[in-house]
Amino acid sequence: MYGTIENLKDSFGSKKDLLLQDIxxxxxxxxxxxxxxYIDSFLQVRYDLPLPGTNAMINRFCIILSKAECYRLFASNDIPEAVKEQEKQVLKDLVKIQKGEILIMKEDALDDDISSKPVYFGDWL
Structure with a gap:
């Protein structure tokens, strides 16, 4: 699971007690x-899951998506404009991750393997 309950609760700021009172x-x-x-459905195209360790960007994505869902389910779909925009951006970024336009982990590239080995141009070295 990405994100934490504490981070999700804190993301509501001053509205936390009002919105989350019955949740x-x-x-x-x-x-x-x-x-x-849902996030994993995007990530599994490019990465082996579960991801090793924690990833701050993915955790943040989960908090933003969960926050929007809280408004949908528990606030009569009255989502603040800023939350809607954050959710849209997260979805765009997840598509970019899926396409490989944003990397969340270092990928093994052929160039890395070649450049990490010493190159000798003759027997005299």
């Missing part, structure tokens, strides 16, 4: 897990 931690965990699976 349980279990519901938030399910939301984070659902959004993590």
């Amino acid at each position: 349980t931690d279990e519901q938030l965990i399910m939301m984070l897990e659902d959004q993590s699976s």
